[in-house]
Amino acid sequence: MRTTIGSITIGIIAALGLALAAGSAGAAVKDVTANGFTIENEQTVAADPATVWKALVGDVDRWWPKDHTWWGAASTLSIDPRAGGCFCEIGRDGKQQALHMTVSFVDPGKTLRLLGGLGPLQGMGLSGAMEFRLSAAKDGGTRIVLYYRAGGYSPDDLSKFVPVIDKVQGLQLGGLADYLRKPGDAAKDAHR
Known part of the structure; x- marks a missing residue:
């Protein structure tokens, strides 16, 4: 079992390491321990909350970085914005599937809360609460x-990974912010 966890740990570093070179606006590691963490990233966009909400839940496949999915450009992402809804990914031929997180709270235009572990954290048995x-x-x-x-149990010290996870969250x-800043894209989609 240690070998599996070690492989996952090495996978986290390899898969997320490139993110260290990229910056994010308003990034903060709020707290960190060996078995958990809290991070916040923020962006401000010149769009109203309704347009941001529409892009967040309706266009996730257009703004979520494809290099942070299981199947890259061959995958399709979706968020079903209702309690119990799925933040899901369907791969290549529709047979590969991933439930990234489960929607637990929806207040349109204000808050979207999802529960689960993203990417390698899921395979490590870790879980969390993410809010937009x-x-x-x-x-x-x-x-x-x-x-x-x-957070959760891990034989590895999670504090070693938190700066990388924070950078990936920033990406x-x-x-989403870059998508909303593109002239016309999100605004056109909001009126569909």
Whole structure:
């Protein structure tokens, strides 16, 4: 069993290591212990909360970085924004499937809470609560906070991985913010 966990640990470092080179706006590791952590990343976009919400739940396949999926460009992501809904990925021919997280709380235009472990954390038996929190920004637009608290038993010290996980979360939130900042894309989609 130690070999399996060790392989997963090496996989985390290899799969997420490239993210260290990328930055994210408003990233913060709130707390960290050997068996858990809390991180927050935030972005502000010049879009109203309804447009941000539509992009968040309706267009996840268009903004979530494909290099942070199980099957890359061959995969399709979706979020079913209802309690018990799935943040799911369907691969290549439809036979490969992953339930990334389960939706546990929905307040449209304000909060989406998902439960589970993303990526390698799931395989390590770790779980958490992730929230996308939307609020009015001071100078207009919408402030998006991506909050993730995760933990559980691991023979490895999770604090070693938290900076990498924080960077990856920043990339994921950055994907949403970049999508919303593209001229016309999210706004056009909001009116479909």
